Amino acid sequence: MNYILVKDGILVTDTSSFNPEHIFECGQVFCYEKKDDSYYSFPGDKLAKIKKVDQGYLIETNEIDYFINYFDLDRDYKAIKTCLEKYPIMKEPLKYGYGIRILNQDLYETLISFIISANNNIKRIKLILNNLRKAYGKSKGENIFAFPSYQFLKDKDEDFFKSMGAGYRAKYLAKVTKQISPQQLEALREMPTKELREKLISLSGVGGKVADCVLLFGFRRGDVFPVDTWINKCYNSFFSATYNREKIRNDLICQFGNLSGYAQQYLFFYQRSSLKS
Numbered sequence: 001m002n003y004i005l006v007k008d009g010i011l012v013t014d015t016s017s018f019n020p021e022h023i024f025e026c027g028q029v030f031c032y033e034k035k036d037d038s039y040y041s042f043p044g045d046k047l048a049k050i051k052k053v054d055q056g057y058l059i060e061t062n063e064i065d066y067f068i069n070y071f072d073l074d075r076d077y078k079a080i081k082t083c084l085e086k087y088p089i090m091k092e093p094l095k096y097g098y099g100i101r102i103l104n105q106d107l108y109e110t111l112i113s114f115i116i117s118a119n120n121n122i123k124r125i126k127l128i129l130n131n132l133r134k135a136y137g138k139s140k141g142e143n144i145f146a147f148p149s150y151q152f153l154k155d156k157d158e159d160f161f162k163s164m165g166a167g168y169r170a171k172y173l174a175k176v177t178k179q180i181s182p183q184q185l186e187a188l189r190e191m192p193t194k195e196l197r198e199k200l201i202s203l204s205g206v207g208g209k210v211a212d213c214v215l216l217f218g219f220r221r222g223d224v225f226p227v228d229t230w231i232n233k234c235y236n237s238f239f240s241a242t243y244n245r246e247k248i249r250n251d252l253i254c255q256f257g258n259l260s261g262y263a264q265q266y267l268f269f270y271q272r273s274s275l276k277s
Helices: 020-024 064-070 077-084 088-096 107-117 122-136 158-163 167-179 182-186 193-201 208-217 229-238 245-276
Strands: 003-006 009-012 032-035 038-041 048-053 056-060 139-141
Touching (some): 009 064, 077 088, 077 245, 088 245, 107 167, 107 182, 229 245
Antiparallel strands (some): 003 009
16 A cells, blocks of 8 residues: 655555544454544554644554564555455455454464453553553553563463453453463464464464454464354354354354454444444
């Protein structure tokens, strides 16, 4: 896509496949805040401010290379959308969420975040994660704090995570931080998707849907299709009535193949946002 490097960061001039509202509000990430007309993105220990300007969107940051990769700016989303347009179910979602880009997220932060996301709502997920950030105490300014390091989290017990507001998920978090390290997660990148999914499900607090989210948003596997209530509703209205989410997942992967993850994001954002409103 078209972007240029400027004094203050990155200027995205092609807005046909970049819209911060679509990117941050499509359920893929929780490390952001909207303040006035701008979005603040704070993955890990990084920080960027994204605001509308006359020429497009300005990503204000000192971490140029990081956020070029994070926002996947070198990938051709027009080509992806062209491939997805052949599916009738994708017609309206592609128009509605035209500016979605799947972020290249940190594996460990993604794992912890989506364990917290299980049977939870976005407002509460963000609250718990912000409590963890503040407990870590490393300020990035703007009342924003860095995500806790593995060294900080690995010795924390269930009571600590309960004090962060994690509820019943606290026991899973206390266990998973001792089961696997960021380095061990990174070492799994070359594993085939099926085996990698099974490995993730073996971890504390990780079921099929959480595993698929980690695969899509952390490992960037396009051949997965996270199924939640909104995707279930979408499937029932467009295909057939069923509440077997594993069947829905497999059916949709058979249809969309390696573009499954992209299709999921457009469908989820459209189903939740447009129909909810």
